[in-house]
Amino acid sequence: MGKEKPWTVRCVYMSMRGRAATGPSTPTIEESSAYAAALGRALTEWQFIESGLVQLFEHAIRGGHHAGVAAAFHVPQGFRIRLDMCTAAVSKSGAPAPWIARWKEISLKLKKLGDKRNITSHGITMFDATRPAGERLFMTTNLNHPDKRQDVFSHAVGVSVRNLHEQALEYSAAYDELAAFSNYFSVAIKDRFPEGDRIPGPALGQWPETPGA
Numbered sequence: 001m002g003k004e005k006p007w008t009v010r011c012v013y014m015s016m017r018g019r020a021a022t023g024p025s026t027p028t029i030e031e032s033s034a035y036a037a038a039l040g041r042a043l044t045e046w047q048f049i050e051s052g053l054v055q056l057f058e059h060a061i062r063g064g065h066h067a068g069v070a071a072a073f074h075v076p077q078g079f080r081i082r083l084d085m086c087t088a089a090v091s092k093s094g095a096p097a098p099w100i101a102r103w104k105e106i107s108l109k110l111k112k113l114g115d116k117r118n119i120t121s122h123g124i125t126m127f128d129a130t131r132p133a134g135e136r137l138f139m140t141t142n143l144n145h146p147d148k149r150q151d152v153f154s155h156a157v158g159v160s161v162r163n164l165h166e167q168a169l170e171y172s173a174a175y176d177e178l179a180a181f182s183n184y185f186s187v188a189i190k191d192r193f194p195e196g197d198r199i200p201g202p203a204l205g206q207w208p209e210t211p212g213a
Contacts, residue, residue: 008032009137011127014152021129027137035137038164039120045171046117049110052178053082059186060089079114083107093189098197102204103185106177113174116167119159126152135160177205 009032027035054073058066076082090103123139131138138158141148150157159167184203188195201208 009035009125009127011125011137012143014126014128016129019130022131022133023129023136025129027127031134031137034134034161035125035164038161038168039139042117042120042164042168042171045168045175048175049113049171049178050079050082052175052182053086056178056182056185057082057086057089059182059189060086060093060095062093062189079117080111083110083114090185094193095185095189096193096197098199099185099188099193102199103181106174106181109174110178113167113170116159117171120164120167123159126158128152128155131155134162137161139164180205 006029008027008029011027013026054070057073058069061069073082073085076085087104087107091100119141120139123141124143125137126140127137129136132155135155135158138160140150140152140158143149143152152158180202184200
């Protein structure tokens, strides 16, 4: 295969309107690569949250890894609907109240993170040559939606490379919480919650200290 041709991110160019540029008037290859990598990292981390939900749903209805259950779970397209399906399943699973309360804590966090993910999934990439280096390419809400337009001329608005990396870390930590809860929940529900209200530390987001840390 031949060497890949250098490319720059497709974006909406903002008018200068007399404002001073901080660099080239178009995105550089380096800026484009950094932005694409950060966006890809965030979306990749989010994939595991989506995957973790179906596993929890299967556990909550005692379905195991059942193709029909998984297929039905993926019929609704919205993340919030699937999240609410998990909450309903956990709430009606016969789990003791502390388990249900813990899941609702996790679910609330995921709902808030889902709002951030919606911007990176459904927003649009902008380029403002007057923004600081590293922030000239950024994501904003869909400009075509009149109720969601933002003041893109404010440098406080938008999701930059730094924000995307922060989101990736948030998604990764959220998945760790979801996976730990799901794994311990699957064992507890199979044995009909033999320890009653007691929830293992990792399922509560409490991780054992690493020796020497």
